[in-house]
Amino acid sequence: MKTLDTKLNRRSFLKASALAGGGMMLSFSWLVGCKPTEEEILTMPEEWFQLNSYIKIGENGAVTLYSPNPEFGSNVKTSMPMILAEELDTDWKNVFVEQADFYPERYDRQFTGGSQGIRQGWTPLRTAGAAARAMLVNAAAQSWNVPVSEITTSAGHLEHKASGKKAHFGEMASLAATLEIPEEVTLKDISDFTIIGTSKKNVDADKILTGKPMFALDHKVAGMKYAAVVHPPAFGMRLKSFDKSSVSGMSGIKDVFPVSIFKDDYARHFFDTTTFPELIAIVGDSTWEVMQAKKKLVAEWEEAPETTFPMAGRGGSTITSTVPAGLENSTIHKQKMAEYIQKPGNVVRRDGDPEAAFAQAAKVLERTYTAPFLAHNTMEPINCFADVKADKVEIYGPTQAPEAIMGALVQALEMPQENIQINLARMGGGFGRRAYSHHMVEAALISKKIQAPIKMVYTREDDMSAGVYRPTYSATYRAALDEDNNLLAFHVKAGGIPETPLHANRFPAGAIDNYLAEAWEIPSNITIGAFRAPRSNFIAGAEQSFLDELAEEMGKDPIEFRLELLKRAETNPVGSRNDYDPKRYAGVLELVRKNSDWNNPKSGVSRGVSAYFCHNSYVAEVVDTKIVDNQPLVESVFAAVDCGIVVNPDAARNMGEGAIVDGIGNAFYGEMSFENGAPTKRNFDKYRMIRHEESPKNIKVDFVESDVDPTGLGEPLFPPVFAALANSLYKATGKRYYDQPFAPQLEMENLRM
Amino acid sequence: MAQFNLNINGKSRQVDVDPNTPMLWVLRDHLDLVGTKFGCGIAQCGACTIHLDGNAVRSCQLPVSAAQDAKITTIEGLSENGDHPVQQAWKEHDVPQCGYCQAGQIMSAAALLESNPKPSDEQIENAMNGNICRCGTYVRIKAAVKTASQKL
Numbered sequence: 001m002k003t004l005d006t007k008l009n010r011r012s013f014l015k016a017s018a019l020a021g022g023g024m025m026l027s028f029s030w031l032v033g034c035k036p037t038e039e040e041i042l043t044m045p046e047e048w049f050q051l052n053s054y055i056k057i058g059e060n061g062a063v064t065l066y067s068p069n070p071e072f073g074s075n076v077k078t079s080m081p082m083i084l085a086e087e088l089d090t091d092w093k094n095v096f097v098e099q100a101d102f103y104p105e106r107y108d109r110q111f112t113g114g115s116q117g118i119r120q121g122w123t124p125l126r127t128a129g130a131a132a133r134a135m136l137v138n139a140a141a142q143s144w145n146v147p148v149s150e151i152t153t154s155a156g157h158l159e160h161k162a163s164g165k166k167a168h169f170g171e172m173a174s175l176a177a178t179l180e181i182p183e184e185v186t187l188k189d190i191s192d193f194t195i196i197g198t199s200k201k202n203v204d205a206d207k208i209l210t211g212k213p214m215f216a217l218d219h220k221v222a223g224m225k226y227a228a229v230v231h232p233p234a235f236g237m238r239l240k241s242f243d244k245s246s247v248s249g250m251s252g253i254k255d256v257f258p259v260s261i262f263k264d265d266y267a268r269h270f271f272d273t274t275t276f277p278e279l280i281a282i283v284g285d286s287t288w289e290v291m292q293a294k295k296k297l298v299a300e301w302e303e304a305p306e307t308t309f310p311m312a313g314r315g316g317s318t319i320t321s322t323v324p325a326g327l328e329n330s331t332i333h334k335q336k337m338a339e340y341i342q343k344p345g346n347v348v349r350r351d352g353d354p355e356a357a358f359a360q361a362a363k364v365l366e367r368t369y370t371a372p373f374l375a376h377n378t379m380e381p382i383n384c385f386a387d388v389k390a391d392k393v394e395i396y397g398p399t400q401a402p403e404a405i406m407g408a409l410v411q412a413l414e415m416p417q418e419n420i421q422i423n424l425a426r427m428g429g430g431f432g433r434r435a436y437s438h439h440m441v442e443a444a445l446i447s448k449k450i451q452a453p454i455k456m457v458y459t460r461e462d463d464m465s466a467g468v469y470r471p472t473y474s475a476t477y478r479a480a481l482d483e484d485n486n487l488l489a490f491h492v493k494a495g496g497i498p499e500t501p502l503h504a505n506r507f508p509a510g511a512i513d514n515y516l517a518e519a520w521e522i523p524s525n526i527t528i529g530a531f532r533a534p535r536s537n538f539i540a541g542a543e544q545s546f547l548d549e550l551a552e553e554m555g556k557d558p559i560e561f562r563l564e565l566l567k568r569a570e571t572n573p574v575g576s577r578n579d580y581d582p583k584r585y586a587g588v589l590e591l592v593r594k595n596s597d598w599n600n601p602k603s604g605v606s607r608g609v610s611a612y613f614c615h616n617s618y619v620a621e622v623v624d625t626k627i628v629d630n631q632p633l634v635e636s637v638f639a640a641v642d643c644g645i646v647v648n649p650d651a652a653r654n655m656g657e658g659a660i661v662d663g664i665g666n667a668f669y670g671e672m673s674f675e676n677g678a679p680t681k682r683n684f685d686k687y688r689m690i691r692h693e694e695s696p697k698n699i700k701v702d703f704v705e706s707d708v709d710p711t712g713l714g715e716p717l718f719p720p721v722f723a724a725l726a727n728s729l730y731k732a733t734g735k736r737y738y739d740q741p742f743a744p745q746l747e748m749e750n751l752r753m
Numbered sequence: 754m755a756q757f758n759l760n761i762n763g764k765s766r767q768v769d770v771d772p773n774t775p776m777l778w779v780l781r782d783h784l785d786l787v788g789t790k791f792g793c794g795i796a797q798c799g800a801c802t803i804h805l806d807g808n809a810v811r812s813c814q815l816p817v818s819a820a821q822d823a824k825i826t827t828i829e830g831l832s833e834n835g836d837h838p839v840q841q842a843w844k845e846h847d848v849p850q851c852g853y854c855q856a857g858q859i860m861s862a863a864a865l866l867e868s869n870p871k872p873s874d875e876q877i878e879n880a881m882n883g884n885i886c887r888c889g890t891y892v893r894i895k896a897a898v899k900t901a902s903q904k905l
Contacts, residue, residue, distance in 0.1 A: 378851075654890065683794075692891050
């Protein structure tokens with residue numbers, strides 16, 4: 001049991017009176033969206049009582065829980081309310097879940113990304129649930145005139161055993177809502193959990209499976225217009241001019257105008273990455289009509305010179321950020337990266353004397369790994385609804401990070417933040433792309449100009465070619481071995497365009513006496529940003545492929561080799577900045593060894609292993625491939641995960657399975673390239689995505705039993721699978737795979753892909 | 754612009770649109786049936802899958818003028834209460850992550866099972882191959898199609 005000070009997250013405890021002004025808390029959007037079942041009608045209360053920002057309880061015992069974080073498919077809309085419900089001690093059957101809109105004054109952290117939702121929501125959500133429970137208990141104690149300590153709760157009921165008094169939560173809710181918020185609350189023992197750790201179905205399953213409006217793209221209001229945008233055809237280009245008359249006579253077309261989303265003096269911040277801050281907007285009566293006009297619009301583009309803009313630095317300072325000029329090419333990128341591999345990098349970490357160790361090595365193993373730019377390709381293209389009035393702005397759109405776009409909205413609309421309401425739509429995927437939400441500014445400026453509510457929709461081509469891409473990366477690994485194949489030194493030099501993927505303090509740092517990590521970066525005008533497990537999504541594959549080859553060179557089993565290194569890091573670590581726990585790392589390798597029956601693979605399959613730590617979680621994976629009809633197929637994937645306590649196990653497995661499929665897809669096929677600044681792939685006819693036929697046939701995700709507070713899940717299963725696949729393909733084909741995507745190389749080996 | 758009489762989910766609906774307008778946008782913008790999703794616009798992703806006389810088709814490539822005399826079913830009309838065996842199986846396997854592609858997946862699966870109630874693994878993969886799921890729920894989709902198949 002632990003006691004927590006509710007002041008820790010005071011924002012969650014605004015009283016009902018304060019909330020009434022917002023008005024939002026009384027909306028029952030689930031009723032609009034779908035016909036309630038008989039059971040729901042029975043449980044629909046006549047009156048709600050707000051206990052805090054997350055919880056309201058009806059007089060009949062029904063509970064509404066607000067899920068604070070934006071939902072992009074990681075199922076936080078089910079798992080976050082599960083945590084509230086657990087500490088509230090209610091019955092999950094009586095719970096309705098609603099998506100909270102963006103209210104930074106009410107909620108602690110409305111950001112979906114970095115696999116931090118559950119980890120960072122864990123304590124605030126438990127505290128909010130426990131505080132509401134304490135208020136109900138206090139109300140019962142007052143009503144029954146008995147000591148608080150004698151009242152117990154269970155599944156939405158209060159009981160005073162000595163007197164035989166009982167009530168459901170709804171009977172005490174009106175009084176509880178008037179009571180003081182307790183200064184301290186007691187949290188449950190983990191062993192007393194009845195909801196956390198049990199699998200609950202997606203709370204929105206019925207709406208998803210029957211096609212109810214849930215996404216911003218589905219939103220419509222009376223008088224709404226539709227908008228499309230036209231952006232420059234290539235990175236390094238900008239708008240010169242356009243001919244409005246080329247489309248103004250077309251059916252349904254109302255207006256065409258330029259939109260510029262940043263004022264010159266606005267200091268951009270970290271998430272203010274936007275590909276084309278100036279574009280052309282076309283407004284009309286329907287999506288199809290504005291898309292038709294897009295094709296006909298005559299516009300002239302010009303090469304942009306090198307430009308600079310102010311960027312918000314630390315502590316209120318402003319720095320200048322530079323966007324290079326030029327039309328970039330993937331072939332040149334590759335040449336430049338090859339040059340940087342030969343040059344010294346910036347030393348980020350050095351342990352022992354790696355140079356001396358390499359000088360005396362009997363053998364040096366050196367390998368370079370590369371991966372291309374990747375587009376996020378969320379299934380729902382970028383879109384946004386906006387209704388800008390003189391003194392009030394409503395925005396409804398897909399965003400992982402509403403707080404991060406507010407500054408850009410305030411400067412673009414010249415309106416105070418209090419007048420701008422961002423409502424959170426379910427997202428048709430995110431993967432990092434929607435941490436950059438400038439579609440909200442674009443939509444708002446379009447609405448402001450035409451003085452009507454609008455829905456702006458990107459075509460797939462717009463979405464794919466205006467990316468905030470995963471960068472292209474390269475990593476060169478070297479290992480020094482003595483005559484007896486003992487590992488003397490380890491060297492990694494990693495870079496990319498325009499950022500390095502290096503995590504210098506991760507494994508195997510800490511396990512090797514002589515260690516050197518160097519980084520390099522090449523500037524570019526191609527916009528990049530977070531993509532599921534940024535940087536880890538490349539460096540894990542490179543590192544874990546190299547360790548596989550190194551283990552082979554040393555004549556060791558790849559799991560045993562990693563465990564030996566982890567033992568060294570645990571018992572006698574090198575350096576003090578190692579950012580992983582070697583025991584937990586070893587734990588997932590041991591679990592995957594057992595669950596995959598590592599030493600006894602099924603006949604005909606070739607297996608590879610990989611393990612990685614990121615987003616505070618540990619994952620080991622084994623991939624089994626086989627060649628059928630001259631085609632490599634992924635037969636099975638086994639994953640072992642240590643992410644602390646698992647809130648919703650079946651949904652967690654689903655997330656893990658998806659990350660594995662995503663990784664295999666990108667390893668085989670994922671690639672964005674550029675010619676004269678223009679993305680060469682603009683739709684799914686050219687940009688190959690993994691499909692049903694190429695998906696692994698079986699995936700088994702197992703979790704390490706744990707009482708540790710939850711850590712990340714959405715990302716950690718993604719990075720290691722690249723190497724587990726590559727190592728498995730090596731066993732299947734006898735060839736190592738150093739350059740992603742693997743499919744072109746496999747095709748050159750006359751394998752069908 | 755022209756008038757079109759359509760038969761959608763068992764109801765007669767009229768729209769006045771350009772004859773080239775794809776059914777996808779007729780459904781979404783003109784008839785407020787937004788369960789059918791826009792994904793790529795070139796019949797490569799399957800998010801816009803509907804049934805045209807029982808066959809799975811990509812509505813982004815189906816002009817309204819070609820849909821006049823056909824019986825159209827969208828996700829909203831697949832079942833009265835969301836209880837088509839495919840929808841039930843999807844729920845049982847808790848398939849969706851973001852959920853955006855799932856209406857298209859379900860429509861493809863329902864059409865497959867209508868014509869082939871007991872498909873093999875290979876037939877499932879083949880019939881579903883035009884539907885991309887960016888979240889990667891393929892393993893669950895296949896399991897759900899098999900579950901639905903057993904209940905038919």
